[in-house]
Structure formats: structure tokens, C-alpha cells
Amino acid sequence: MTNEALMSALSQLVSEGRNPKTMDIDLLSSVEIVKKLNEQDKLVPCAVEKVIPEIAKAVDEITQAFKSGGRLIYMGAGTSGRLGVLDASECPPTFGVTSDMVVGLIAGGEQAMFKAVEGAEDSSALGKDDLKAINLNNNDVVVGIAASGRTPYVIGGLELANEFGATTVAISCNPTSTIAEIAKIAISPVVGPEALSGSTRLKSGTAQKLILNMLTTASMIRLGKSYQNLMVDVKATNKKLIARAVRIVMQATECDESIAKLTLLDTDYNVKLAILILLTNMDKQQAQIQLKKQNGFLRKAVEG
16 A cells, blocks of 8 residues: 555544544643543443444354354454454463463564564565464354554454354454454444554554454353353462462352362362352262363253
8 A cells, every 4th residue: 555545545544533532632731631541441431332242243143153163363463463363362361271272373483572573564465474373264264453444454354254154253443444344343442542542552552452352251151161250260370370279169159268278179179069069969970071072151050
């Protein structure tokens, strides 16, 4: 794309416009600047609320993909890519899944998490190559994240995913964006111009983070990764998570701390198994069989 074409494209994007509410932001005190930013941030949840139907459609597709052995693959550049990698990296300890179930790809690779890699986002071929490198297949769901909706890296990835027959989802803050047209499901919260023109790590980034939280949390709940509102597939891999596991067992069963710890030790810190044993008085083997029978859904296992 020529510089003239790029300038023209940017001028038409909602996320690139100038915000009339912050034209004087460079004259304000620290407190006044922060208040302005906060006022703008308050608009984000309302914008996300308007696209809940599309988010729910994506959750259904992701849940089905997981059941079919597919993966959730995030793709993005810069802030968008980092948010995808962040969400993916938080799934294993939170939901007890393998690290390849939710994958985050960022233009420029791992080094781009910490420092901008010049030009990486401008290559659609790189987006395709990164998907090929992780053996994309038609059971996967590919979520392209780009505030502008025009990032070539993401466009290339979504185009390849469509060719493979994978489910494609676009998250952008411009409703008529290129990626919204390419993807099967378009999630386009309109948060308006940023407090600092074009700085899409602000409201746009916040909207993206909220949506990514919803996609993984809701799909994992649909897979039986929670009991009531407790994270019963949490992996106790450090002192904080061990304490959290104990607390979850106590909350679910109303037992005391010593009983929770003993039961967790007996089940190798399998929180679901510990809760099922304490709630039903099954022995360990019976509880394991019951959980397997119910495909890991603890509530179903408890209710028989």
C-alpha cells in the first residue's frame, strides 16, 4: 500500500480520529489528565456490551473446536498481539489445559513481546507462515486481533485460515474493517477516538482484553472447567495456587482447612477430585470413574 493510500485508509478509521473531549489534554494537571482518561475508559464496557451476540457466537465455535480437538489461535501485531499471547499464557494455570490448546501468535515472534519488530505487521505472508508453522487445521479457530482491522499480518492469517476451512473471528474497533469482512464472525466494538489520537493501546486495547477474557473464560466454563463459579481445574504449581486450591475445596465443600489439605494430598492436588470425594463420600477410584463418565463436569458428577 502506498503512503497516500495508507493515509487515506487511516483517515476513515474511527479509532484514528481526534477526540473532541481531550483536545486540551496537554494543558491539564496530572489529576485532570487521569480523570479524562478514566472518563474515556468508562465508555469501553458499554461498547463491548453491544457486541455480546457476536462474542457468544465465537464462544460456541471455540467450545466446539475444543471438543473436536481443535485449538484457539490468536493472531495480532503490537498491543493486539501481546494481548493475545497474554490471554493464551494464562489458560494453562487457570484452567488446567495444555499450552497448545490456546496459542498466541504475534507478528515478529517472541521478541516482539518486549520490543517492536519493525515491519513485521506489514507482511501478510508472515501471518500465513506462522500459522503453517504450527500446523493449522480445519478444527482450529483463528482469531485475528487488530484495532484498525487492516493489519496485513492478521489479514494474511485469516485468509489462510479460511482456505483451510478453519473458523475465523475478527476483533477490531472499526466495524467496516477489512478483517471484519474476511472473518466468519466479526466482533467490532466501537469505542470511539482515543484520548491520544491513534494510541489504540488505550480504549481499543481495553476492549480487546475484555473480549479475549470472555472468549476463553466462557468457553472453558462450557467445557466444565468450573464448579459454580470456582476454578476447579486450577493447577497448583506455586505457593499461591496451592493456597487457592485449598481455599476452593473449602468453599465448595464447607470443610475445614486440614481436611481440604489432606484430601488434596491424597488426590495429587486434583481439585475436582477432592471436591467430589468430600461431597459424595466416594472413594478415590469411584470418584475418578464418575468424573470421567461426566466428561469432567463436576456439577454433573456430584448430582449423579
